[in-house]
Amino acid sequence: MTRHSPLEVAGKPIAILPGQYTASAGEMTVISFLGLGNIKLxxxxTLGVPTGKSNLALPDSAIISLTSSVC
Structure with missing residues (x-):
């Protein structure tokens, strides 16, 4: 088993520069950094394209699409 050390940059400030065309997986990448606390956007x-979307069939044959994350 390999042991990994924390990166030397851990805890240092991180700047993220998303744009109006940042979408989908790019937005998910931004979201994944937000919990670190040392992030500045x-x-x-971002474009606001749904990421982590789930389609659920309802009893009346309708479908509802739920998004779990958008930046």
């Missing part, structure tokens, strides 16, 4: 809001 610069630039416009």
């Amino acid at each position: 610069f630039g416009p809001s």
